Each structure stands twice: as structure tokens, then as C-alpha cells.
Amino acid sequence: MAAQRPENINEIIxxxxxxxxxxxxxSEVTLAKIAEKANISKGxxxxxxxxxNEILFAVTDRYLSRQWDELIQxxxxxxxxxxxxxxxxxxxxxxxxxxGLRLHLFDxxxxxxxxxxxxLIHRYDEFQKLISAKIAERTDVVSADYFTWLILMVxxxxxxxxxxxxxxxDTRKFLENSTEYIKKIENMHKSQ
Numbered sequence: 001m002a003a004q005r006p007e008n009i010n011e012i013i014x015x016x017x018x019x020x021x022x023x024x025x026x027s028e029v030t031l032a033k034i035a036e037k038a039n040i041s042k043g044x045x046x047x048x049x050x051x052x053n054e055i056l057f058a059v060t061d062r063y064l065s066r067q068w069d070e071l072i073q074x075x076x077x078x079x080x081x082x083x084x085x086x087x088x089x090x091x092x093x094x095x096x097x098x099x100g101l102r103l104h105l106f107d108x109x110x111x112x113x114x115x116x117x118x119x120l121i122h123r124y125d126e127f128q129k130l131i132s133a134k135i136a137e138r139t140d141v142v143s144a145d146y147f148t149w150l151i152l153m154v155x156x157x158x159x160x161x162x163x164x165x166x167x168x169x170d171t172r173k174f175l176e177n178s179t180e181y182i183k184k185i186e187n188m189h190k191s192q
Contacts (some may be wrong), residue, residue, distance in 0.1 A: 009095040010048055014062055017055045018101075026056065042107055053108055060101045064123055067094055068130065075134045084139045085182035088151055089175055091131055093153035096171070103161050103163060128152060141189045151176065154178075 017106040020029045033043040033054060049055045074090060075082050082090075095102075109117035128148050136144035161169040 009040065009044065013048055013055065016060050016067065017181065018059050019142060021056070021059065021104060022100060026052070026107060031055075035152055053113055053116055056101070056104055056108065057116060060105055061123075063098055064127075067098075068127070071134070073170075077135075082134075082138065083177045084135060084186060085139075087131075087134060087138065089179050091151050092155050092175060095152070098159050099106060099159040099162060100144070100164065102156075102159060112192070124152065125167075129181075142184060 012038040013034065017029065017034050020033060020037060023112065029052065031045055031049075032042060034055065035042045037145070067103055071091070071094070074080060075087065080086075105116060105120050109120050128145070131151065132148040134146055158169075160175070162171060
């Protein structure tokens with residue numbers, strides 16, 4: 001009799017790849033290592049994913065889908081203070097919390113993986129539109145599109161500074177200062 005297979009092999013593969021990517025560089029993670037750690041055959045892994053890049057994007061896509069759902073849920077919760085300064089902080093903190101996978105994606109895209117590059121740009125565009133809409137619902141002090149791209153670029157910059165282990169950059173202090181600055185702008189606009 002054949003061994004029983006778990007129903008959620010795809011989730012096991014993605015969970016395993018995610019765990020490996022937390023402690024290894026993308027180049028160090030092989031399909032063989034993923035299969036071994038997931039306790040599945042290489043053939044089973046290949047049935048679901050033909051390449052590491054497919055797995056990387058699937059792991060990232062799963063994370064970004066969760067992030068998307070959480071952003072919508074948070075901004076639509078009437079019991080939460082989702083004013084612009086809180087929204088900015090929320091978006092940046094969540095963007096930088098999962099920097100490792102984003103760095104792997106950036107690396108693959110910059111090294112010429114056109115499929116990853118196209119998917120990454122598509123995701124940026126989707127998030128930009130969603131965040132921009134949420135900002136526009138809350139303020140008209142600045143262009144929501146501009147402000148959203150600024151938030152996304154700041155997030156990427158923080159990811160890079162943290163990855164470089166730049167001791168002269170204090171993420172927490174930067175976010176606190178940004179929050180205070182946005183509050184001042186909101187208050188100046190209200191008093192006009």
C-alpha cells in the first residue's frame with residue numbers, strides 16, 4: 001500500500017521554502033534542499049514547481065496576499081484610528097517586516113529574471129493603487145499617488161539600510177519622526 005500523502009503538499013513546500021529562505025540566501029536554497037526538508041521527493045516538488053524562482057514568487061505572493069487582506073481589514077475597521085500618519089506607519093512597518101523575501105525578489109529581478117521582474121512590478125502597481133485609494137479617503141493634503149510611491153520607496157530604502165546593517169540609521173526613530181511630521185502637516189492643514 002502506498003504511503004498516505006498530506007493533502008496540503010503545496011503549503012508544506014511553501015512553508016519549507018520560507019523557513020529555508022529566512023536563514024539562507026536564495027542561491028544556497030536548492031530544490032533538493034526544499035524537497036529533503038519538506039520530506040517529499042524531488043519529483044513531487046517538481047510536479048508543483050519547476051524552478052526555485054516559481055517557489056520564491058509563490059511564497060512572496062502568499063505573503064503579499066495576506067498583507068493585502070490585512071491592510072483592507074485594518075483600514076475598514078471603524079474601531080481603529082486609520083488616519084494618514086497611522087496608515088503610513090502601518091504600511092511601512094509591514095513592508096519592512098518581511099524584507100528577506102523582497103530582497104530575494106529584487107535580486108532575481110535585477111539579475112535578469114524577466115518573469116520575476118514583471119510580477120514584482122505588477123504587485124507594486126496593485127499595492128500602489130490600493131494604498132493610494134486608502135490615502136485619498138483620508139486626506140487631500142498631498143497627491144495620494146505621489147504619497148503612496150513615497151511610502152513604497154521609503155520602505156524599500158529602509159529594507160536596504162537594515163540589510164546593510166547601517167548602524168547610523170535607526171528605523172524606529174525614523175518612523176517616529178515620520179509619524180510626527182505627518183501629524184504636523186495634518187494639523188497645519190486642519191487649522192487653515
